[in-house]
Amino acid sequence: MNIPKYDKENRPNTSERSDMCHSNIKKMPADSTSTHPNNFKVPLPPPRPLQTNNKVNDKDETGAAAAAQGAATTTENKKQEWALSDFDLGRPLGKGKFGNVYLAREKKSHYVVALKVLFKSQILDSDIEHQVRREVEIQCRLRHPNILRMYGYFHDEKRIYLILEYAKHGALYMLLKERGRLDEKTAAIYIRDLSKALIYCHSKKVIHRDIKPENLLIGHNYELKIADFGWSVHSPSSRRMTLCGTLDYLSPEMIEGKPHSYAIDIWSLGVLCYELLVGLPPFEAKDSHQTYRKIKYVIVKYPDYVSALARDLMGKLLVIEPENRLPLTSVLQHPWIKQNAPEGVPPPLLNSESTAK
Numbered sequence: 001m002n003i004p005k006y007d008k009e010n011r012p013n014t015s016e017r018s019d020m021c022h023s024n025i026k027k028m029p030a031d032s033t034s035t036h037p038n039n040f041k042v043p044l045p046p047p048r049p050l051q052t053n054n055k056v057n058d059k060d061e062t063g064a065a066a067a068a069q070g071a072a073t074t075t076e077n078k079k080q081e082w083a084l085s086d087f088d089l090g091r092p093l094g095k096g097k098f099g100n101v102y103l104a105r106e107k108k109s110h111y112v113v114a115l116k117v118l119f120k121s122q123i124l125d126s127d128i129e130h131q132v133r134r135e136v137e138i139q140c141r142l143r144h145p146n147i148l149r150m151y152g153y154f155h156d157e158k159r160i161y162l163i164l165e166y167a168k169h170g171a172l173y174m175l176l177k178e179r180g181r182l183d184e185k186t187a188a189i190y191i192r193d194l195s196k197a198l199i200y201c202h203s204k205k206v207i208h209r210d211i212k213p214e215n216l217l218i219g220h221n222y223e224l225k226i227a228d229f230g231w232s233v234h235s236p237s238s239r240r241m242t243l244c245g246t247l248d249y250l251s252p253e254m255i256e257g258k259p260h261s262y263a264i265d266i267w268s269l270g271v272l273c274y275e276l277l278v279g280l281p282p283f284e285a286k287d288s289h290q291t292y293r294k295i296k297y298v299i300v301k302y303p304d305y306v307s308a309l310a311r312d313l314m315g316k317l318l319v320i321e322p323e324n325r326l327p328l329t330s331v332l333q334h335p336w337i338k339q340n341a342p343e344g345v346p347p348p349l350l351n352s353e354s355t356a357k
Contacts, residue, residue, distance in 0.1 A: 082154035084161065087115060093170075098122045099159070103166065113151065116162040120155070136162065138206055139229045146197035148217055148225040167217035167225050176213055181279035184307060188340035189347045190216075191273050191313075193224045195331045198269065201226075202262045202328070211268035212249050213275060222347040247291055248281035252320050255292050263322030269331070270317025277306055282318070296320075309336035 090103035099118040106113060123132055139150040149165040169175065172190075176182070182190070194216070201208055208226065215228035251267035253260045274282040282301075283294040293299070298318050302311050313336045316326040331337060 082152055082161070082163065084154075084156070087113075089115065098126070098128075101164075104163075112166050114164040114166045116164055118160040118162070120158055120160060123160075132160070135229045142201070142204065142206070142229075144197050144200045146193045146224050146226060147200070148227040164227075165219075165225070167227070168220045169218035169222060171214055171227075172216040172218055172224070173213035175218060176275070176279065182276045184277065184310060184336075185340045186348060187273065187276040187310075188337055189345060190224045190276060191269065192332060192337050192341040193347075194226070194269060194272070195328045195337075197224075197226050198265050199328045202265070207262055208265050208268075210246060210249070211265060211272060212246050213272070214246075216272075222349060224347070247288060248283060250295060251322070252296055252298070253322055255295055261322065263325050266317055266325045266328060266331075267319075267322075269328075270314050270325075273310070273314050273317065274300070277310060278303055282314075307336070309334075309339065312336065 086108070087104040087106055090105065093101040093103055093114055095101075099116065099122070101114050101116045104113050104115040105111065118132065123129055136150070136153055139148075140153070143149070148167060151163040151165070153160065153162045155161065194211070198208065198211075206229075208229065210228065211226070215226065217225040217227045219225050249268045249271045251260065251264045254264060271281055271283070283291050283299070285291045285294060298320055300314070300318060302314075313326070313331070313334050316334075317331070319325045326334070
């Protein structure tokens with residue numbers, strides 16, 4: 001079907017979609033957060049999940065699980081810690097504010113991973129030690145096919161190394177930037193799988209709080225992977241006060257400084273659905289004040305090519321009152337999902353036929 005799409009250059013630059021976070025967490029005392037890198041507190045390391053005699057490559061989807069299971073049953077491996085010498089480093093995959101990500105291969109198993117390298121001094125200078133610790137502690141415990149796996153981590157005097165699953169096709173943001181927008185079937189599949197991943201997170205008392213295309217990666221078979229848990233929180237009480245996330249994706253309760261809970265992820269799901277289908281976030285405006293106003297009053301304009309069923313789903317997700325947003329389990333049963341993304345249908349290979357024209 002030949003339908004119009006936004007020009008690639010009209011997509012907002014990722015630098016303009018920076019995180020906003022005003023935390024009520026007090027800065028730790030100087031004696032525990034000295035700028036000396038050795039004082040960076042790193043959680044205790046988990047077992048070494050990749051240590052195995054089986055050779056695994058980046059195309060073997062079961063390799064990581066097999067390696068992890070093998071290591072979990074090996075007492076000797078549980079006592080070992082990772083080191084940089086365990087890996088062959090490859091090309092850079094990305095660059096961030098606090099470090100870089102590299103393609104790497106674990107020497108013994110030959111398993112290909114992404115190695116995220118963070119600089120302790122920069123983390124301490126920016127006063128986000130608690131955020132990095134939280135990211136590590138949460139992501140290491142999550143096991144879901146649509147959540148990027150963190151296999152382990154280690155550190156030296158100056159750096160922290162996160163051993164992550166390698167997502168071959170990079171960030172969903174870049175895919176959208178290249179293709180403009182996605183067709184409804186592909187978008188529905190990604191919304192379906194993201195809903196499943198969020199249901200899993202919420203069952204583990206984890207609120208992601210920063211769902212957006214930049215934080216979603218595309219795996220070897222074009223499957224969706226939640227990647228960045230930097231603003232996530234383990235929240236058994238389910239009520240939080242910290243304002244964080246990206247402006248375009250902030251929920252009404254967050255911009256008004258009200259307590260928030262798991263429903264903010266449901267709101268973000270609706271924003272993402274719109275951006276996948278249209279190519280731009282629904283509340284984008286010339287300045288932040290207009291964006292805030294659009295979010296507060298849920299002012300959304302749907303292009304003509306967005307189907308009635310898709311509009312219905314987004315209308316039930318983008319609701320001012322958090323308690324009235326469509327539950328994630330009901331998202332999976334929505335007619336738009338059932339029609340375009342039946343259970344078991346995988347994401348298509350994203351070629352010219354599976355993207356909007």
